[in-house]
Amino acid sequence: MSTTAGTAPVIELDGVEKVFDVRRKTGTLRRTRTRVRAVDGISFTVPRGEVVGYIGPNGAGKSTTVKMLTGILNPSAGRIRIDGIDPTRERTRLARRIGVVFGQRTTLWWDLPLRDSYELVRRMYRVPDAVYARNLDTCVELLDLGPLLEVPVRQLSLGQRMRGDIAAALLHDPEVLYLDEPTIGLDVVSKSRVRDFLRGFNAERGTTILLTTHDLTDIESLCRRVMVIDHGRLVYDGGLDGLHASGESERTLIADFARELPPIDLPGARCVGVDGPRQSFAFPAGRSAAPLVAALAADHPLVDLSIREPAIEDVISRMYGATS
Numbered sequence: 001m002s003t004t005a006g007t008a009p010v011i012e013l014d015g016v017e018k019v020f021d022v023r024r025k026t027g028t029l030r031r032t033r034t035r036v037r038a039v040d041g042i043s044f045t046v047p048r049g050e051v052v053g054y055i056g057p058n059g060a061g062k063s064t065t066v067k068m069l070t071g072i073l074n075p076s077a078g079r080i081r082i083d084g085i086d087p088t089r090e091r092t093r094l095a096r097r098i099g100v101v102f103g104q105r106t107t108l109w110w111d112l113p114l115r116d117s118y119e120l121v122r123r124m125y126r127v128p129d130a131v132y133a134r135n136l137d138t139c140v141e142l143l144d145l146g147p148l149l150e151v152p153v154r155q156l157s158l159g160q161r162m163r164g165d166i167a168a169a170l171l172h173d174p175e176v177l178y179l180d181e182p183t184i185g186l187d188v189v190s191k192s193r194v195r196d197f198l199r200g201f202n203a204e205r206g207t208t209i210l211l212t213t214h215d216l217t218d219i220e221s222l223c224r225r226v227m228v229i230d231h232g233r234l235v236y237d238g239g240l241d242g243l244h245a246s247g248e249s250e251r252t253l254i255a256d257f258a259r260e261l262p263p264i265d266l267p268g269a270r271c272v273g274v275d276g277p278r279q280s281f282a283f284p285a286g287r288s289a290a291p292l293v294a295a296l297a298a299d300h301p302l303v304d305l306s307i308r309e310p311a312i313e314d315v316i317s318r319m320y321g322a323t324s
């Protein structure tokens with residue numbers, strides 16, 4: 001949610017395809033070749049400073065796209081430019097402009113303290129001393145890494161390691177940051193810490209961020225724009241509100257009352273469950289929960305509440321249901 005978003009695209013894809021040739025054993029001696037079209041003609045641009053969600057069901061082609069954007073995989077067809085660089089031809093030059101964080105894998109050295117891992121990153125990328133010091137200071141302060149710098153990575157909790165990984169990806173001042181499931185497996189507090197940091201860093205530095213996630217709250221708190229990929233094709237590119245509207249998706253307000261009550265008739269929502277003193281209400285995901293909360297609190301002994309986001313898979317399948 002940057003205020004520094006410019007217009008020059010920093011990420012450009014034009015008709016990008018990736019086809020895998022897969023050989024499968026179909027008998028003792030027989031092997032058949034099948035072709036998997038993982039990415040099927042994707043075109044989009046991302047202006048500098050924008051934070052974009054790149055979402056889709058399992059196997060949709062998200063990781064394959066990110067691997068092509070980072071130069072790990074070559075596209076079968078189409079054109080990719082990152083800050084004007086062709087990832088296939090200039091992978092080393094590209095590496096200086098991008099940072100990558102994989103939620104399910106660490107890029108840190110398992111047996112080394114965080115500080116030593118960072119020192120290695122500094123040398124690998126030949127980061128100038130002043131840039132390194134500035135970025136390390138910012139990350140240590142905003143990600144609260146001070147007490148962790150001397151701890152070997154293997155002793156860190158998942159949330160601590162994730163914060164350590166994000167810092168490692170930013171020390172060389174990348175123009176573009178790819179985040180693949182950065183909040184997966186984290187508790188609520190760690191998740192919101194990571195989101196707050198990313199939001200602040202983007203606003204301050206204007207780093208372009210492409211975020212892959214299954215958590216719609218990540219998207220909601222970070223991205224004004226979301227792209228949905230399914231079966232290798234881009235099926236939606238726009239705001240989260242529009243996605244919810246086209247999928248007619250619903251959020252769930254879960255309210256705990258001081259005592260058991262009959263199902264409450266709440267205008268703008270439907271009661272979808274009563275479990276003792278707890279009642280659940282479904283309401284359109286694009287709408288604010290504030291009027292519902294106010295109405296419940298005004299007329300009933302409300303003790304606690306929470307909101308459950310719809311699953312990305314549900315939003316997408318409803319979107320298809322709505323358009324087909």
Ligand SMILES: Nc1ncnc2c1ncn2[C@@H]1O[C@H](COP(=O)(O)OP(=O)(O)OP(=O)(O)O)[C@@H](O)[C@H]1O
Binds near residue numbers: 059061
């Ligand atoms: N190296 C490979 N060889 C063959 N097929 C592959 C390879 N990598 C990916 N695929 C196939 O390409 C398709 C897209 O996979 P990809 O990993 O990009 O999806 P994804 O959207 O990242 O999924 P997930 O959310 O599960 O990580 C899948 O059908 C997958 O099986």
